[in-house]
Amino acid sequence: MKDLRIVFMGTPDFAVGILDAIYKNNYNVVAVITAPDRPAGRGQKIKYSAVKEYALEKKLPILQPTNLKDEQFLEELRNYNANLNVVVAFRMLPEVVWKMPELGTFNLHASLLPDYRGAAPINWAIINGETTTGVSTFFIDEKIDTGAIILKKETSIGHNENAGELHDRLMHLGADTVIETLDLIKQENVTTTIQPQEETKTAYKLNKDNTKIDFTKEGNQIHNLIRGLSPYPTAWCTLIDNDNEWNVKIYEAKYEEDAHNLPIGKLVSSKKEIKIAVKNGFINILRLQLPGKKPMMANDLLNGVTFSDNAKAI
Template sequence: MKEKKDLNIVFMGTPEFAVTILEKLISESYNIKAVVTAPDRPAGRGRKLQGSAVKDCAIKHDLTVLQPTQLKDEDFIQELQSYKADLFIVVAFRMLPKVVWEIPTMGTFNLHGSLLPQYRGAAPINWAVINGETETGVTTFYIDEKIDTGQILMSDKISIGKNETAGELHDRMMVLGAQTVANTVELIRLGNAQAKPQPESDLKAAPKISKQDCLLDLNQPIEAIHNFIRGMSPYPTAWIKLQHKESKDEKTLKLFHSEVRDTEKYSETVLVNDNKSLILETSFGALTLSEVQLEGKKRLAAVSFLAGFPIEDWEIVN
């Protein structure tokens, strides 16, 4: 059995979700030999190259950073091998080729944002909320040659609030995931890991979401509309299309927060200014919208949006 400081780890990840996990491993005194993350990418109005959130964290802690463009590059493989890693830990990174994940002596495991085998794919948190789940979780599993199918090491559950957005759930799951990863490392270090194969029946998928997928379908039950809005918030964001009744100009309106108001049947689908509250009425019920963003404008609380936008002059044209 190795001591924590003698367990050589290479960490792989890119977004903010992975930072919390990396910070947890550092605070637990594990020996992080290197951090692998995405290459710098142009960002902002000036399109200046910007490093990932994980890169920023690694630099802050004086860790070695690797940013390969090709994961099968021979120089990159040789450098990984030089660290003599016991364990690779992957959080929100790319699909690894076998030549990479088979390097460490104790294996390579990944943290996924669902209770596997459910919601395999790129957007597990979003789809769990969209589908109206009341519970989800995080899972650590050994990586194999397919996506999110490897043997499960640990799973931890978390509840989903009825009005909670994917973004709010994401932030709570980062904290849960950090502890789950730390616990998984300890199981492996102590030789107590007992990986179990994933069942393969009645699976719900979590495919990548495009902008066009975010157009709100208003011809469905009001709870489903509400779940879709919160499941897409804050990114990539549900939206509807508005058209000016006279000029016929069109604008998109992004919807960030909603609550079910009632399940009455309304004669038309319309946005209403109800005493400074923005209400979406449909043939299946009504929602109170508390935060929106008009095309080309800032994200605003509904009351501020209504103060500067005559909603009665516009209609929904989805």
């Protein structure tokens, strides 16, 4: 039986759910490493990471290095005498860090590895129309998300489930999986499975190009893109109505099959709904955000905005 001394590394809300489970299961977290504080918002006020907020609340020691190879940081890390690192939604670690603890460093990844290695596994599983996904724990090696797998847990993806909803479910599934992984390590009962190294489905970093809606695609593909990017970073398109042009975020929509002869991208609106013509049907926009406005339901927008017959989406 091993007495675990854990350094936890993570930054966003997803990581907080895992750290909370570790803490509540009475594992010894000797330090927390998270991203440096950054100015955010219009006022550029200093913002703490979600993990830092939690660590402060629980009075856990916090390290916020800008350079993970900095000798002062490494010396401070060594002084905590940890024998295991646990990583959730953090950055790539240099070898000197992940090799430091006696028992190694394991990562929780929000996919069924080797599928969806990379930055945005939750989003891409939905965007690509997957019906199942899950979480994996694995020992970190020199590449990204390629190390030996400890545990995998699977879950289904709902037909209309969005990335935010799946994120929350995977956080809970991930917490259970991390605790089970810690128990195995504590009991010195870990067996691992080597991942196949060939390229599989990839969770590319999200950017302005791959989050833009292409209305020439099939309706189900567009529906999957919108829910796979909601509520963040959000799918977007450009609405054009005569001389007016807006870049609009689409938070929620549904695909309706319906034969028509309208040009792709034509906007069809009534007092209650906004639809965009696509192949074999329409994308019915349910929730959206115009520049400078808050997100709103389409029927609320239509109380104050009227689109002409020339309106289209590109």
